Amino acid sequence: MKISVLESGSWGTALACAVARNGHEVTLHSLHTHRSALLRETRENPRLPGVILPENLLFADGLTGVETADAVLVVTPSIAVRETAKNLRGLVRDDAIVISAAKGIERGTSLRMTQVIAEEIGGEERIAVLSGPSHAEEVAGGIPTGCVVASVSENTALQVQNMVTSNLFRIYTTSDVVGVELCGALKNIIAMCSGICMGLGFGDNSNAMMMTRGLNEMANLCAALGGRKETTAGLAGVGDLFVTCTSRHSRNRSAGMYIGQGMSAAEANEKVGAIVEGYYATAAAIELSRKAGVEMPIAEELGKVLFEGKDPRTAAIDLMARAPKAEYDETWLNS
Numbered sequence: 368m369k370i371s372v373l374e375s376g377s378w379g380t381a382l383a384c385a386v387a388r389n390g391h392e393v394t395l396h397s398l399h400t401h402r403s404a405l406l407r408e409t410r411e412n413p414r415l416p417g418v419i420l421p422e423n424l425l426f427a428d429g430l431t432g433v434e435t436a437d438a439v440l441v442v443t444p445s446i447a448v449r450e451t452a453k454n455l456r457g458l459v460r461d462d463a464i465v466i467s468a469a470k471g472i473e474r475g476t477s478l479r480m481t482q483v484i485a486e487e488i489g490g491e492e493r494i495a496v497l498s499g500p501s502h503a504e505e506v507a508g509g510i511p512t513g514c515v516v517a518s519v520s521e522n523t524a525l526q527v528q529n530m531v532t533s534n535l536f537r538i539y540t541t542s543d544v545v546g547v548e549l550c551g552a553l554k555n556i557i558a559m560c561s562g563i564c565m566g567l568g569f570g571d572n573s574n575a576m577m578m579t580r581g582l583n584e585m586a587n588l589c590a591a592l593g594g595r596k597e598t599t600a601g602l603a604g605v606g607d608l609f610v611t612c613t614s615r616h617s618r619n620r621s622a623g624m625y626i627g628q629g630m631s632a633a634e635a636n637e638k639v640g641a642i643v644e645g646y647y648a649t650a651a652a653i654e655l656s657r658k659a660g661v662e663m664p665i666a667e668e669l670g671k672v673l674f675e676g677k678d679p680r681t682a683a684i685d686l687m688a689r690a691p692k693a694e695y696d697e698t699w700l701n702s
Contacts, residue, residue: 368530371436373451374398375406375426377414379442381507382468382497385536386440387421388509394425394432398443398451403428418507430454438464438530440497441484444642445471445552448480452487459488466516466527467496470551471644472651479548492520495527496544498551499602500610502617506536513537515602517547539602546594550585550604555645556652556666557581558611559623563672563679566627577665578612584663588652591659619645632673649673664689 368391372383375397387393397403403426406412410420433439439459443451448469459465465488467480478486485491499514506512516531516538518524524540532538541547557578564573585608586599598604611617622643625635636643653670656663668686671677 368392368437369435370394370438370440370530371396371430371433372440372442373430373433374443375402375412376442376444377412377503377507378468378501379440380412380415380418380420381501381503382440382442382531383424384418384421384507385533386531387424388535389530389533390423391530392425393423394427394436396427396430396433398429398447401428415504415507418504430458434458434460436460436463438466438527440466440468441480442468445469445473445480445644446642446647449473449483449487452484456488461490463493464523464526465490465494467494467548468498470498470548470555472549472552472648472655474647474651477651477655479545479552481544481548492518493523494518495520495523496548496551497527497531497538498547498607500606502610502614504616509535511535511537513539513602513606515539515541515547517541517544517603519544541598541601543595543598545592546589546596546598547603549589549592549594550599550607552644552648553585553588553652553666554581554604554608554611555619555643556649556669557585557608558617558619559626559643559645559649560665560669561612562617562620562623562625563627563669564623564683565620566624566629567680567683568627569683574612578608581665582608584656584661584665588656588659588661588663591661592655618643622646626672627679631676646673 370393373396375395383395407426469480481494495518497516516527528538586596590596618639622635622639652666668682
């Protein structure tokens, strides 16, 4: 297959490497800076030091050549997905598969990334989302990884699965586009909170509680918005949540840690030096949860920390001081 990957950040480069190793004709596009010549000359992306790019990987600036692609991977930050999709309109072939690998919710509209892409280029059945526990550094380095691809079309999901799957990158399929995309965005919120716990000097008990109760919030919102709760127990949910909350590669956890240590949200984002998706997802998740009538106290408290300047230690105390409740809704039976 002829595949275009947009664009040449760390995750885009990692996916381009993985697919190129499968023998496909892959072009890695640099959309916002002219760095294709550097990648071509050095065979290394400065964001992935030590990873030698496959010899068969091609490079292009802008969208040159994307009109001939059989599949297009959109691997930009979520805030850039609409602009990227607009630029693809009228350029990408009508029969080309379009795969979103961005994990976020659009600001202002609260739309998922596949919804944004569908609005701009149409063709919901040819659109898919790829998600799961997949740090770019490890995928690019050939570390065994598992992800999930979701589409409303089984044929599209299977095509993506066959395109990406290798003995180092195992891809599962599902029809639950809503659940997969929401998990990919919401886990970043919990990872920021996990980082805050670390920055405040809390221990393993606190982090385990944060991850578990955060997963519960993810599952409840997914179900309310049409996703399946079991998706949160899979790679896109608990798998991605675990790796994002615990890994040194996690931007969201790092940003949260800096906030817990006393930095403002703006200072933390600047310190990380890259897009912190959880920051943008928090406001959207709060809006979605309120519309759906779903309680998300962890997300609500993080929103107060990020956007209202609430002290993170006070936010943690307020979460712990909430009225006691059952872990799950249930009916008690008298013996």
